[in-house]
Amino acid sequence: MRTIGVDVGGTFTDLVYCDMESGALAIHKVSTTPDDPSRGVMTGIRELCAANDVDPATIDYVFHGTTTATNAVLENKGARAGMITNEGFRDIIHIGRHQRVEHYSIIQELPWQHRPLVRRQHRKTVAGRLVPPTGAELVPLDRDAVRRAAEELKAEGVESVAICFLFSYLNPAHELEAKAIVEQVMPGAFVTTSSFISPQFREFERFTTASLAAFIGPKVDRYIDHLDTALRDTGVHGDLRIMASNGGVATPKMVVEKPTLTLLSGLAAGVLGGKWIGDLTGRSRLITFDIGGTSADIGIVVDGVFAETDARSTSIAGFPLLTPMIDIHTIGAGGGSIAHIDRGGAFRVGPRSAGAVPGPAAYGRGGSEPTVTDANLVLGRLIAEDFLGGGMTLDETAARRVVTDLSERLGLPVEETAHGILTIINSNMANAIRSRTIQKGIDPRGFALVAFGGAGPLHGVEVAAMLGITEVIVPPYPGITSAMGLLTTDLKYDVTRTQFQVSGGVDLDRINADIGAMEAELAAQFAADRIDATDVSFRRVGDLRYVGQGYELKILFPGGPITPENLAETFEAFHRTHAAEYGHAFRDSPIEIVNLRVSGIGRMPKLDRLKTPESGSLAAALVRTAPSVFRVGDRLETVDTPIYRRTALPVGESFPGPAIILQKDSTTVMPPNTRAVVDASGSILISLEAAN
Incomplete structure (x- = not known):
């Protein structure tokens, strides 16, 4: 294979x-x-x-x-999209919810109002109404109005349409009828329904998710x-x-x-790759730390399981989503992040990036602003003639020129300015990790930091030190760990059905019937994808909350038939999870099952493990010794730093920092007061114990 x-x-x-x-x-x-x-x-x-x-x-x-x-x-460059919805509900995706994105700010951007996915003139309304709790028809769908709406959208140059009706998650009939009519009027257009994209309650989020599908559908x-x-x-x-x-x-x-x-395709692969590396090294509590040219992506793995988003936090570019996603936090911090002085005179780095074109000044493609890559080169942490394994030569003169320009405006020495760029970007990334750990009651000091991406190993150790993390794992191929993560996963599809059932009066027959129907739907999809039934497995999760709460927690449901006994165990698991998440539980309060979800997993061929690297020696790995700048105590010092070729490093032999380790896809920086060893899996394990 x-x-x-x-x-x-x-x-x-x-x-x-x-x-x-x-x-x-x-x-x-x-x-x-x-x-x-x-x-x-x-x-x-x-x-x-x-x-x-x-x-x-x-x-x-x-x-x-x-x-x-x-x-x-992110760039607001999607299709010209249209929407057909119920009369009187044209502005659901504009009004949103009563919660403010920033509770105490009187000046804030609401993405769904400032950058609408579907402009108001392209939102059409028609008569027709379904009602809860069963989705029964109260007002028939006005099919002629649907046809007129489609003809108007076609005349307006719309190339995709989202059909979003109230309570369609209970009964998709009206949306399916409207979809068939629109496809007749607008052949070749991308047409979707909210009940197909996300069949669950919360109209604003469901309509927005369907609108996102219409916005990006033609381009995808x-x-x-x-x-x-x-x-x-x-x-x-x-x-x-x-x-x-x-x-x-x-x-x-x-x-x-x-x-x-x-919507998080590339980012999800990085978390999978980081988790896989952790598995190979025997670590199950991980912070995946993926730094590329434009962004830093952070994921959390607890006891071998990566975190997933919930209804409160699932979004992209500020737009809420009802789509299963790995919980990934992204900030604008990467090798191409531009250092600048803002309008208030503050020294900042990012989120604006030089990107691939023109890229950092060091790339020699016309970049004229100082970036993180330029700062690393000025400090001797990147080797100009050995970037990408010698496949690209960096322009050290150009990098020093743009950093010098900034230093003159700041009134600082060049090396102090370059180190300041790294300190700011590292602090930004450490704060991002704090928001996903400390602010959620998780102590990062009990985790290993998996540093990958082209720039992850350059910054991983210093970011870990800011957080009190004592171990950094650098994968064998850090620059392509996300690509390797793609080879470690399976086909995975999700289906959801809304329940609204309360403990004490749960209809087990309905729950078991819905789970059976969802698993049958997924099995049919895997069969269509030519996946053998023996390679298919299912995972069930319920969205649970106390009656009266606004949001839910995801709780694993047992396999097999749902019985009063195992449902009671599931409710007990909810109490424990609620106590862990919020610090308390209300064991006497009724629990509401809001949604049931089934994830189908179709096993694919995957990368199992890497070959144990051939063991060399430090003497053979040493390329040369060169000056690099590090902060030692309270001042910067230029330190003679060994530069090693990673492929020649010994396996199992500890060596001290400072050191710079070269390989084709990344460069690893070990500051003073660290030690490293190449693990049998091929990863470098860097210990910061001496530094703390």
Whole structure:
């Protein structure tokens, strides 16, 4: 079984080839092509296959993490979308909820009002009403009005339509009828329904999720079709699988139908890759720390399980979502983050980035502003002639020039300015980790930090020190860990049904029937994807809350028939989880089952483990000693620093910092007062105990 994983980042596109039978593995990086990411993907695949004498026709699977949907939302560059909804409810996606994004700010941006996914003139209303609790029809759907609305949208140049009716999660009949009419009037348009995209209660979030699907649907469809065609033209006839936000992969057909599945596609692969590295090193409590050219992405793994978002926190670019997602926190902090003086005179770094084009000044592509990469080069933490394993030479003169320009405006020495850039960006990233740990009652000192991405190993140790974390894990191939994460997962689909049942009066027959129907639906989907039934498993989760609460907690439901006995155990698990999350539980209060969710997992071929690296010696690994700048105590010092070639490092032999470790896809920086050892799995384990 031969597979390729491809992860598209803001600056570089990362690729990994793996032959599951022989264990052969190869990595490659190419520049991302922002105007058309598929060009960079195909360039990378062709070069990777050519360099390793691999016939593209022998590739069985291509696993792909894409940022197409993510960027369309972040940059507000989606399709001209329309909506058809109930009379009187045209402005649900504009009004939102009564909660303010920032409770105490009188000046704040509400994304759904300032950057509407569907402009008001493209939101049409029609008569028709379904009512709870069963979804019975109160007012018939006005089919003629639906047709007129579709004709108006077509005349307005709309290329996608979201059909969103009240209570359609109970009964999708009206939405399906409207969809059929719109598809007749607007052949070739992307048409979806809220009951298909997210069949659960909360109209604002459900309508917004469907609107997001309409906003990004045409672009995702074109990208997937273009990529699939390009793969075939290159001779790759294996199956394409796309990384989904829930931690699994999906078929192109599923992604085209539900484009919101890919809103965190590339980011999710990083968490999976970090968790997999933790498994190989025997660590189960991890903070995954993925720094690329434009952003830093943070995930939390507790006891081998990655955190998932809930209804309170699932969003992208400020838009709320009802879609299963790995809980990933992203900030604008990466190698391309630009250092600047803001309008108030403060020294800041990011979130604006130099990106892939022009990139940092050190790339020699016309960048004229100082970036984090430039600062690392000025401080001697990057080696100009050995960037990307010698595949690219950095322009040290250009980097020093832009940092010097900033230092003159700040009135600081050049090295102090460069170190200040790193201190600020590291502090930003440490604060982001605090928001996902300390502010949620989690002590980060009990976790290992998995530092990856092109810039993760450059910053991981210093960020860990700010948090009191005593161990940093640098994967064998840190720069392409997200791409490797793609090779460690399975097909995964989710379905949801709203329940609204209260403890003490639960209809077990209804629950068991709904679970059976959801599992049958998923089984049919896996059969259509040619996944053998023996390779399919299911995981059940309920959204539970105390009666009267506004939001829910996810609680695992047992397999097999739901009985009074195991349901009581599930309610007890909810009490415990509530106490852990909020510090208290109300054991005498009734519990409401709001939603039932079933995740179907179709087992795919995956990367098991890496070969144990050949052991070298420190003497053989030493390239040379060169000056690098570190803060020692309360002042900066230029320290003669050993520079090692990672592939020649000994396995199991501890060595001290300071040190710089070179490899093709990243550079690892060990400040003074640290020690490192190469683990049998190939990861570098860096201890900060001496530094604390």
